[in-house]
Amino acid sequence: MSAPGLLANREFRRLWLALAVSLFGDWFTYVAVGTLALSESTGLYGVAAVLVAHTLPRALLAPFAGRLVDGRDRRSILVAGSLLRALVVLVMIAVVGGEGTGATVLAGLVFVRMALSAFTDPAASAALPQLVPPAQLGAANALLGATWSAIFALGVAAGGLVTAFVGPRGALAIDAATFVVAALLFASLPRLRPGERTTSGDASASVVAPDFLAAWRRTWRDPPALQAALAKIPVALANGGAWVLLHAVAATESAADVAVTLGLMHGVRGLGSGVGPLLWARFTRLRGTVFGLHLATGVTLAAVALFTVVDAPALLILASVLWGLGMGATWVTSTTRIQLLTPNALLGRLAAIDLMGHTIAQCLGGLLGAIVADAVLAPAGAGWFGAGAGLLAWALLALLVRTRGPSPQ
Incomplete structure (x- = not known):
């Protein structure tokens, strides 16, 4: 189905708009937070600390969040999470620039804000199959992925310019x-209790005990679902290391140009991540398939390696586009498979398993990448660590799935 056809669905359209508005605010401040981190004397460790603050809280709270999403009205979770995130950002405004306020305080507040997204992200993912039929999930996820990328590119580019002129x-x-506006849009959705309003009619086809470990045990016994839930880990490891390297490259600019450079570099990568989902959606062989996952992962790892070895601006742009393309295709393909392979009453917990896996991986990729870069006295060490760790995780995941049963299609 085309984007206009999907957007004719009023309920999906409201969810799409709410997510787009919320994402714009997130990426608008992405550069501001990165700039504040680079302004400290902690170097790449400060950058890695901000990345950890962006990722670790979601991983820590994912088990609880997944159970809550599968036991409560998902609309209420989306509304409450958005309003609480707005409150945290207001606190960030109050403390930024204050005497004695450094990277640690900023990272702590980012930690709290991202902890709340551990609830809203699985809730949005679990709500989607309640708003569109199974045959449209691939197209819906491709549209959301392309929107994410367009908002990312627009948000970081605009955020870089605005931060340079008006400050963090x-x-x-x-x-x-944006969080307040998103909350109002989420509030206009119908009630989205687990198992209700499922368009496939099979939400209760598999009854699983209402705890996180039971959901994991079920996933462990299901090779296709296991692969879908863990598919983002290799690219997340690579992304963490490359993210640190990208900030190191931007830091070579003059202080006045750091925010603009960060915005432009993230924006180019965001454009690529919009092309990936749309390109994969055009081909049956790639759309929602294991082959599509493998190809997207390979493109991502190759692009991160290229980004690590080149320094010419044109090649950095090419590597960034391919990096984003592979990541966007991986995200949409794995998410679509999760939604298609999982009963709705279990979907919040499986989305939380997915969230926990790739956020921990990105956290490790960034933190260990910064350590490696410091040890070898070269920022490129972060990129090489990310690409190498991602390649190893990719091979181990393929081996794991193969030992669990027949190859998923």
């Missing part, structure tokens, strides 16, 4: 406003 506080104020 102005960018954070816009972020807080």
Whole structure:
């Protein structure tokens, strides 16, 4: 189904708009937070600390969040999570620039804000199959993925420019406003209790005990679902290391140009991540398939390696586009498979398993990448660590799935 056809669905359209508004605020402040980290004297460790603050809280709270999403109205979770995130951003505005406020305080507040997204992300993923039929899930995820990428590119580019002129506080104020608007849009959705309003009619086809470990045990026994749930780990490891390297490259610019450079580099990568989902959606062989997952992973790892070895601006742009393309295709393909392979009453917990896996991987990729870069006295060490760790994880995941049963299709 085309994007206009999907957007004719009023309920999906509201979910799409709410997510787009919320994402714009997130990426608008992405550069502001990165700039604040680079302004500290902690170097790449400060950058890695911000990445950890963006990722670790979601991993820690994923088990609890997944159970909550499978036991409560998902609309209420989306509304409450958005309003609480707006409140946290207002606190960030109050403390940024204050005397004695450094990277540690900023990272702590980012930690709290991202902890709340551990609830909203699985809730949005679990709500999608309640709003569109199974045959449209691939197209819906491709549209959401392309929207994510377009908003990413627009948000980081605009955020870089605005942060350069009005400072981090102005960018954070816009972020807080977007969360409030998103909450109002989420509130206009119908009630989305687990197992209700499922368009496939099979939400209760598999009854699983309402705890996180039971959901994991069921996934462990199901090779296709296991592969879908863990598919983002290799590219997340690579992304973490490359993310640190990208900030190191931007830091070579003059202080006045760091925010603009970060915005442009993230924006180019975001454009690539929009092309990936749309390209994969055009081909049956790639759309929602294991082959599509493998190809997307390979493209990502190759692009991160290229980004690590080149320094010419044109080649950096090419590597960034391919990096984003592979990641976007991986995200959409694995998410679609999760939604198609999982009963709705279990979907919140499986989305939480997915979230926990790739956020921990990205956290490790960034933190260990910064350590390696420091040890070898070269920022490129972060990129090489990310690409190498991603390649190893890719091979181990393929071996794991193969030993669990027949190859999933």
